Amino acid sequence: MSGTITSGIKLSLSLLALGVLSGCQSTQNANTAKAEQTSHLSQSVYQVEFDAAQHFAAQTTQLSQAFTDYCANPGDAAELKSAWQQTMQSWMALQGQERGPLDALEQNWNVQFWPDKKNTTGRKMAQLLAKGEVVTAEQLSTQSVTVQGLGALEWLLYDTASNMDSNSNSCQLGVAIASNLHNKAQIIANAWLSNPWAELDKTAWYSEYIALLSNQLEFSMSKLSRPMGNIGHPRPYFSESWRSKTSMQNLKANLIAMKAVYLANGKGLDHLLRERGHADLADRVLGDFDDAIATWPMEDSLFDMLSTRKGYQSVLSQYNKLEELKYLIHEEVAVELKVVIGFNSTDGD
Missing domain, CATH: 1.20.120 (Four Helix Bundle (Hemerythrin (Met), subunit A))
Known part of the structure; x- marks a missing residue:
């Protein structure tokens, strides 16, 4: 497979440079963020949730960078797939929650669309690629949740219809989805900066x-x-x-x-x-x-x-x-x- 990428992808990656820098700053924030300290009975559980949210945000930063690096020099996707799997594993600590900060809970569907009873992700992703348009993370955030999160990235990495190793549109779309996912993860991490249960008896x-x-x-x-x-x-x-x-x-x-x-x-x-x-x-x-x-x-x-x-x-x-x-x-x-x-x-x- 050729390591040459199209000028369109080069431009897209250049435009994403500021976003990558922002991602690095978010990682620094995750490393320095501190959980709210209270004497409430929930404090120990809150700390577990806080740590999980910070870890997930950090993993999405690494995944976003991994997509950018891969698309700049396509080749073996093993490291990129590993980054996706580690991000997915970190999400498991927050998955299925119906209790916690509302701002965090509101992101659940954006992070992962499941169950996908009618292969909606596959159909929507194929349609999005067929348009051949360069999509930014901001534009993606207003579209269907089926093309925004972890499931959409899995489709790009593992579905044969994606052809990420030779399809520059697939690669650019992956960069945008990963960036959008990081933005959602940061919202979740920020929501857990304070203990949502501190006022409960x-x-x-x-x-x-x-x-x-x-x-x-x-x-x-x-x-x-x-x-x-x-x-x-x-x-x-x-x-x-x-x-x-x-x-x-x-x-x-x-x-x-x-x-x-x-x-x-x-x-x-x-x-x-x-x-x-x-x-x-x-x-x-x-x-x-x-x-x-x-x-x-x-x-x-x-x-x-x-x-x-x-x-x-x-x-x-x-x-x-x-x-x-x-x-x-x-x-x-x-x-x-x-x-x-x-x-x-x-x-x-």
Whole structure:
């Protein structure tokens, strides 16, 4: 493949120079940003969320730079794909949240459009490329969420219709999407500069804390249940990240992140339960987290696993473990803390 790029791409990359500089400044801000310090019961959980938001923003900066570097000198995309995967993994700590700063929650669909039931991302991306227009990050931010975030970048990197190694339009579009994604990530990071729960009383905070965990867990479960469909009739194209075959990696990252929220550096729900004399329940919850993580399948592709009986059974087994974890948190832990958890958008799916 030739390393020569078109003059149009050179111009586009030159115009993006200021944006890259801004990205570097954002990285510096992420490195120096400090979480709000409060004496509120939520402080330890807030710190976990703050760190996750800062990490995600930093990863998007690296991804944006990786796209710019690649398009300036196209070649082996392995490093670029690795940067995308690391960014996707960092997003797993924030994915599925329905609790937290409103400004952050409003960016969820912009960062990731899923589930993509009708391959809307593929169709919209193909249409956008067919226009042959140079699109900036600012222009992209006003278009469909299907062409803005992590899924759109995955399509460019892994779908054969993209031809990023030889299609200069694909490369330029990737630079714009990655830049837009970083802008959204910075909004999320900025939203977490202050503790959104600092004014809640104890009862309200306990309810919010359990709901935070429950919502994320239920979202993760939906990432298995949707593709599994009915027994014998899986829907593998409903899998998250099916093009890159990293669905199972993502889910393991979800679990690790949720365990971190549960522990909250030794001052979270686990500590609260033990402090109240419910060490047995705390051990069961922690044990379920540890067991699910330790026994997580080695396979990376949920799409491939669902194509065989053995793979389907393995996926179902992991889903059942998450269901048990959900029951413990949503029912037993909530009861012990006298918290009532309502329904959310994933219930009944």
